[in-house]
Amino acid sequence: MIEENCETFVSDCHVRAAVELINHTWDPVILSALRSGPTRRKDLLHRIAGVSDKVMTESLRRLSSRGLVTKTADGSRRDTAVYELTGLGASLTGGPLAQLATWAAENQAALSATS
Template sequence: MSRDDDGGCYDFVADCRLRMGTDLFTHQWDPVVLAALTVGPQRRRALRANIGGISDKALTESLHRLVAGGLVERTSYAEAPPRVDYALTPLGRTFADGPMRALVDWVLRYGDEFFEAQERIRMTGT
């Protein structure tokens, strides 16, 4: 892998760190789950209710990816009935407070313009 002085990539290859970072936005629900967890730890049922519109399967897959990526931690409690909480890890917090926050700021500033451009293309076909 070739890198420049900033740790980015000259060649966009599969093991490039930039590709790893952008993959965090490619799964439809991953950023939404991360955003929902910014308020604090949640049980799975509460997380699903707070997100709305996410299927059980999609939530399970997203949580698995985020836990495997080190962005979310899963804590099990030996209680009856068993309890599991999900929370952002310190790494997950840096992602939520950094790139995700920047995207939110961009959407708030340019979202109307972006939407209008998409509508214009959709209506004219060009």
């Protein structure tokens, strides 16, 4: 599906690929939340109000499978699982995602006015 567009609009294909990384409702929020460092699942759920348990699991798995987040457990214990940004994830959150947040903050007035 993406490849078709690559034939016509190469740069757009990249945009598409990138947007698909974050186009799930909570993924960007979780990524941003992880910028403060390795975080446990419980703390993520606590900090991000409104996200359900299932969605958090799904998002973390999705982000993990895409190489943006790693799950690190101390030994085999379950309740010590810690999620952390990978280099790729950090470059995404620190670069484009931060840009997006900055842009949104600067244009907040215009956005809320039109919505």
